Amino acid sequence: MFQFAFGDGDDASSSELWPPVCRDEVVDYMRRAEPVIKKLIEVLLKKINVKEMKEKESCLMGSPRVSLNYYPKCPNPELAAGVGRHSDISTITILLQDDTGGLYVQATQGEEEEGCDSNSWIPIPPVEGALVVNVGDVLQIMSNDVYKSVEHRAFPSKTRNRVSVPIFVNPDPDAVIGVLPEVLEGGEKAVYKSVLYSDYFMHFFSKGHDGKSTLDFAKI
Ligand SMILES: O=C(O)CCC(=O)C(=O)O
Numbered sequence: 552m553f554q555f556a557f558g559d560g561d562d563a564s565s566s567e568l569w570p571p572v573c574r575d576e577v578v579d580y581m582r583r584a585e586p587v588i589k590k591l592i593e594v595l596l597k598k599i600n601v602k603e604m605k606e607k608e609s610c611l612m613g614s615p616r617v618s619l620n621y622y623p624k625c626p627n628p629e630l631a632a633g634v635g636r637h638s639d640i641s642t643i644t645i646l647l648q649d650d651t652g653g654l655y656v657q658a659t660q661g662e663e664e665e666g667c668d669s670n671s672w673i674p675i676p677p678v679e680g681a682l683v684v685n686v687g688d689v690l691q692i693m694s695n696d697v698y699k700s701v702e703h704r705a706f707p708s709k710t711r712n713r714v715s716v717p718i719f720v721n722p723d724p725d726a727v728i729g730v731l732p733e734v735l736e737g738g739e740k741a742v743y744k745s746v747l748y749s750d751y752f753m754h755f756f757s758k759g760h761d762g763k764s765t766l767d768f769a770k771i
């Protein structure tokens with residue numbers, strides 16, 4: 552898998568690092584994605600009683616990053632690393648995948664009761680024209696577990712190369728992320744403390760992909 556990332560499509564110095572073969576397209580994609588990202592976050596926050604988003608923008612979407620993931624075909628996918636089980640450390644992730652397939656999400660409790668076992672992986676087949684939207688750890692923390700980040704993993708295909716293009720809608724590295732006061736208005740207890748996003752980020756990258764354990768870093 553190869554990965555290139557930068558913080559912001561408008562940031563000339565970081566976009567210079569991108570291969571010229573796709574730089575313009577990526578910058579354009581980021582620019583077009585922005586209003587969609589804003590709308591999605593607005594809708595998700597409205598459901599948890601957060602009406603004013605403006606002053607929370609750096610916490611919610613201050614540093615969006617895009618990656619181009621390339622999974623060369625592999626005769627033994629089960630022996631390949633792919634992307635190991637993890638949840639994203641974003642607010643949300645918007646994922647564009649080609650028509651190869653290879654993304655799996657971990658079943659939630661409700662889905663397990665519907666007949667899957669407790670360790671079952673649900674394939675997310677590509678749907679033409681559709682984007683996959685994943686809740687990330689930051690939204691889980693800010694919503695005090697009302698929204699749950701989704702554990703997922705990805706495998707290469709036996710017969711076809713695969714490309715996926717996630718946009719990680721991340722907070723600004725200097726943002727302090729914690730439970731939003733709006734979700735504690737009914738007297739609920741905060742499950743998470745406030746942490747500097749760059750510390751959360753560094754913690755995630757200091758270890759291997761290991762399911763949803765990054766969240767423990769912010770747990771009270
Ligand atoms: O390639 C995919 O479908 C998922 C990639 C992924 O989970 C990631 O880059 O965080």
Ligand SMILES: [Fe+2]
Nearest residue numbers: 637638639703
């Ligand atoms: Fe991911």
